[in-house]
Amino acid sequence: PEAERRKRKWTIDDFDIGRPLGRGAFGRVYLARTKKEEFIVALKVLFKNQLMDSGLEQNFRREIEINARLEHPNILRMYGYFWDDARIYLILEYAPNGELFKILRARHHFNERESASYVAELVEALIYCHSKNIIHRDIKPENLLLGGYGELKLADFGWSVHAPSSKRRTVCGTTDYLAPELVNKRSYDATIDIWCTGILLYEFLYGAPPFETNPPNQEETHRRIMRGTFDIDPRYISPEPARLIRAMLQTRGSDRIPLEQLRVEPWIVQNRMMKTEIRLPGDSDNDD
Numbered sequence: 001p002e003a004e005r006r007k008r009k010w011t012i013d014d015f016d017i018g019r020p021l022g023r024g025a026f027g028r029v030y031l032a033r034t035k036k037e038e039f040i041v042a043l044k045v046l047f048k049n050q051l052m053d054s055g056l057e058q059n060f061r062r063e064i065e066i067n068a069r070l071e072h073p074n075i076l077r078m079y080g081y082f083w084d085d086a087r088i089y090l091i092l093e094y095a096p097n098g099e100l101f102k103i104l105r106a107r108h109h110f111n112e113r114e115s116a117s118y119v120a121e122l123v124e125a126l127i128y129c130h131s132k133n134i135i136h137r138d139i140k141p142e143n144l145l146l147g148g149y150g151e152l153k154l155a156d157f158g159w160s161v162h163a164p165s166s167k168r169r170t171v172c173g174t175t176d177y178l179a180p181e182l183v184n185k186r187s188y189d190a191t192i193d194i195w196c197t198g199i200l201l202y203e204f205l206y207g208a209p210p211f212e213t214n215p216p217n218q219e220e221t222h223r224r225i226m227r228g229t230f231d232i233d234p235r236y237i238s239p240e241p242a243r244l245i246r247a248m249l250q251t252r253g254s255d256r257i258p259l260e261q262l263r264v265e266p267w268i269v270q271n272r273m274m275k276t277e278i279r280l281p282g283d284s285d286n287d288d
């Protein structure tokens with residue numbers, strides 16, 4: 001029960017540790033299982049000294065407080081945390097279907113139904129976050145995992161910056177997702193998450209983000225973001241999603257389509273797949 005879980009003092013001895021699932025700048029994530037309940041989790045291990053040296057300790061503490069309050073089917077749960085002399089451990093929900101961006105890279109781009117489904121699930125997660133006055137502000141494929149039914153799980157790796165890796169074609173991965181208000185260092189509000197959702201929908205359908213430069217050039221990408229001009233290839237992006245992408249990628253935050261409106265847009269409603277737990281006998285594996 002929740003009360004029991006909250007007051008429980010966890011230690012590393014409560015877990016059997018499995019294979020590494022992934023790693024970030026400050027530590028690794030392991031598959032793990034509680035010895036008592038045999039409950040599968042993802043155990044994120046961060047090194048205190050690295051966290052202190054990075055000066056991100058305050059940021060990290062805030063992330064923990066925020067994540068502990070969030071309970072939503074499209075947000076990766078944090079069940080608890082504990083520490084020892086050298087490390088901090090986060091007990092996170094295990095997402096059995098892994099990192100969404102790896103599937104995106106393998107498939108190059110998603111079809112309209114998959115794209116609309118992931119965007120619909122992300123919008124639900126963001127409406128929930130905004131209802132608790134929480135702005136995610138770091139939405140990008142690397143922060144999206146997939147649950148047991150292929151549903152999207154927004155995971156806030158905000159404090160752990162991935163080492164520049166092959167994951168993104170540009171050197172600093174997040175440049176492509178930067179909203180104008182961040183490029184010119186203005187203050188930002190919840191509409192920043194709408195911008196990133198627009199970038200994500202474009203990347204789902206086309207296979208690359210709209211303001212990307214090849215070879216990667218941060219200044220040029222910033223210029224394109226500030227100009228707000230981008231091409232839409234109709235071979236990949238049909239008129240309906242193109243209209244929604246333009247409505248989300250408005251340079252001024254207040255001009256962007258609200259999430260509550262996006263949620264009921266016909267293209268989203270008609271294309272989204274319901275990833276329910278009930279799978280009827282003889283169901284085909286893919287949802288098409």
Ligand SMILES: Cc1nn(C)cc1-c1nc2c(-c3cnn(Cc4ccccc4)c3)c(Cl)cnc2[nH]1
Nearest residue numbers: 021022023024028029042094095096098157160
């Ligand atoms: C990878 C992978 N393959 N399959 C089949 C499942 C997974 C899976 N990974 C996770 C992961 C997971 C792993 N890495 N990362 C990225 C990371 C790691 C360390 C610091 C910062 C960021 C998250 C989690 Cl948290 C939670 N659940 C996960 N599930």
